[in-house]
Amino acid sequence: MVKNRVYFLSFLVVLGFLAVIIRLFYFQILNRDEYLSYIKKQYYTKEKIVLPRGTFYDSNGKILGISIPTIDLFVIPRYIKDRNRLAKELSYIIKQPYSKILKKLNSNRHYVVIARGVDKSLKKRLLKLRRDLQEWNLGLIESSKRYYPLNQIAGSTLGFVSRTTGKGMEGLELKFNKKLGGGTGSILLMKDALGNPFTIEKDQKGTKSYDIKLTIDSNIQFIAEDVLREFVKERKPKEALILIVDPNNGNIIANATYPNYNPNKYWKYKSHRNISFHSAYEPGSLAKPFVLAEAIDEGKVSFTKEYYCEEGKIVVDGIKIRDHKKFKYLKADEIIIYSSNAGAIKIALSLDYDKFYKKLYQLGFGDSTKTFPGEASGLLRKDKRPVEVAYASIGQNWTATPIQIAMAYSAIANGGYLLKPNFVKEMIDRETGETIKPEKIVLRKVLSEKSVKILRKVLEDVVEIGTAKKGKSEFFTIAGKTGTAQKYDPKIKALSNEKFYTWFAGYFPAENPKFTVVIFANEPKKIRKWEFIGGGTVSAPVLRKLVDRIMFYYKQKPDKNGGRNGNKNSQRD
Structure with missing residues (x-):
């Protein structure tokens, strides 16, 4: 009897130990993570x-x-x-x-x-x-x-x-x-x-x-912002920028924008837009050199012939398109140098429309460069109606971002290649010190050798004797094109005669380009009542200060051998 009790009690003790062991196994092995999480909630914040x-x-x-x-x-x-x-x-x-x-x-x-x-x-x-x-x-x-x-x-x-x-x-x-x-x-x-x-x-x-x-050079960035600050103070535009790119590799050297903000106090600013990438605008006459390039490639233009420029207006599909001056006869290069709308339209209407639009798309218009977060694509529609081709040839019915403009003009400067813009010179692993250097990305050949050769001479003449004459330097050769686009005014439901986009796009030095520059202003104000607002009168004059300061900073010797003298007057566009 006693022996049975001992066995029974021993059995209960062993059973109890087994229960404890099983319970510990359950807590520490099977449900360990769940209980650790519970403990952390209880004892940690x-x-x-x-x-x-x-x-x-x-x-x-x-x-x-x-x-x-x-x-x-x-x-x-x-x-x-x-x-x-x-x-x-x-x-x-x-x-x-x-x-x-x-x-x-x-x-x-x-x-x-x-x-x-x-x-x-x-x-x-x-x-x-x-x-x-x-x-x-x-x-x-x-x-x-x-x-x-x-x-x-x-x-x-x-x-x-x-x-x-x-x-x-x-x-x-x-x-x-x-x-x-x-x-x-x-x-x-x-x-x-x-x-x-x-x-x-x-x-x-x-x-x-x-x-x-x-790739940004803070010294060039400072020069660009200083020049832009003076420009904004004088012209009081809604927006403005100076964008500088190396045309040989696509590196972005400086990007000065107005409005701007101090990132140390970003919460104090309503907008954080960067208009060089986030906004697209009508390019105006900046489109004209590319019309000439396509005409050269198609063999549709003569540089000995004089084109009748309709003395200030041209009618296409019953719609009257005005010029900024009553030009009579101009040669093909003069149409670009003095920026005749009628002349550019006549050349454009002689082209294969499919090839003309293809040229604009190949130059990168209508597609984001995918360089900057939230970058705009611009708007370029393939509309082959003659009046739409006419407007497209003078940059009035489509939009482009300043970075697209910079890369298209870089293609003229570098021999005809569209490059992808780049912000990175190198990346350094903080742990290993390993360095990664991105390679230059050539997207495609977009301009022929023949058209590049002709365009480079024409664009240099634009600055020396044409619409950008107010921006030429005494020391360095510059090549480029001015542009003016009328803004649509919803109040009058028509294009405004008071509100404009003004542009200059080009490169320097003209013979051996090291920098592409885009200068833009949205609704710059007149300094004098009688003044005409345009790329030639507003954006081009910024060039002289900008180019000279940059080139002297880089300790470059002047390459100017005396400017060309022309017999045509500088124009608004």
Whole structure:
């Protein structure tokens, strides 16, 4: 009997141990993750921190955008001994209003962030303050923030990084998010039995990132912005830009835009558009050289013949299209040099319309270059009605972005090749130091050798004796074309005689091009009442200051051997 009881009790004990072992197996093996998650919820709270990301440099190694270490300050209000004194001392150190800090210290919450993005150089003073006041529930968390040393210089191109997510939101910061890294990580604040944080543990590390050396030359960028600033002050346009590209490789050297913004204070600006990429405009007479190029390729133009330019107006499909001057007879090159609408239209109407539109598409119009986030494509429709071909030939019924214009004119400068625009000189792996250098991307051959040879001479004459004469330099040869496009005015439901887009697009030095330049203004104002608004009177004059300053910065010797003298007057367009 006793023996049976012993066996029975032993059986119960063994059974109990087995139950405990099975239960432990269930908790520690089968449901381990679930219970760890539950424990973390009970004993930890997460706080986000902004992770550092790669640095932007200009082409010479000057810093354009960098993540600098910062501090986030937090407190556990209920355990602060002297809130008034702490608020006063913190206000003095971090330069924030005393009342704002005190309000946070008087909060009923268990955990309050006093300030984010505090300069890390203040860390020693803050730690000393905590020690002196013995306010051990004042906490410091290391974080980072994006800083742009040159402020608004190239601001609309660089873009900015969100203060909360640590990710690029606009511009090149957005374009290269994956390469630059950053974003947010998190730290774990352990909580006591009452739910109050009392210590910190790391929870997440940053991802692989690169430093990026851009093609932008900050010195050229500064010159472009300085010249543009003077222009805007004088002409008061709604928008304006100076875009500079290397025509030999597609590298974007400078991109000055108005409006612009300071990415260090991006939240203070309503718009973050970069009009060189985000906006498309009618190109006006900038289209005319490409009409001539197609005519050369089709053998539809003679340079000895004189074309009757209808003395100021031409009628196509019953629609009257006006010229900016009453030209009578002009040769083919003079039609471009003095920018005759009637002459360009007559040449265009002699072309194979399919080939004409194909030429414009091949030059990159109607398709985004895919260089910049949110880039526009412009609008180019293949409409073969004679009146639509006429308007297309003078750039009045289609739109293009400034970057498309820059690359099309670069094709004239580099021998006929359309290149893909590029912002990256090299990328450097922050861990290994490995360098990646992108190669030049040639999209296609778009202009024949014959047309390039003729166009380059014609465009040099445009600046020396034609519509861009007001912009010629005394020291350096420049080639290019002016453009003017009337804006549609919804109030009068017609093209305005007061509101215009004005352009200059070209390259320099003319014989050995190193820079392509696009100068644009949206609704520039008259300086004098009698003045005609046009590319020749508004955009071209910007050239002289810009070209001379850039070439002297690069220590280039003047290539001018005396300007050509012409017997025609400079024109509005």
